[in-house]
Amino acid sequence: MLTGKQKRYLRSLAHHLDAVFQVGKGGVNDHLIRHIEEAIEKRELMKISVLNNNADDPKEIGAALAEQSGSELVQVIGKTIILYKESRDNKTIELPR
Secondary structure: OOOHHHHHHHHHHHOOOOEEEEEOOOOOOHHHHHHHHHHHHHHOEEEEEEOOOOOOOHHHHHHHHHHHHOOEEEEEEOOEEEEEOOOOOOOOOOOOO
16 A cells, blocks of 8 residues: 555656556456556556546546556546556666655
8 A cells, every 4th residue: 555655756757657558438358457467567657548438437447457457546637547566576666655
């Protein structure tokens, strides 16, 4: 579980990132989850955008993605989701305590 200070730090790092994945009208599926798990192991921090053709609530999508991929939900702002998961092999982000 991330503290408020850690989430604030991760949001500042994620500000300059581009969205890696997009969730469209197909919604959250196993294929998307598998790709997110692989990518987040390499990156640790990633943005995912929810397209306008998806009628679901971005907060619900963010919670589902975080739960199913085993990552932490940092923030959902508008239609952008930020996820974080500490990498086992490629650790680059040092969180504040």
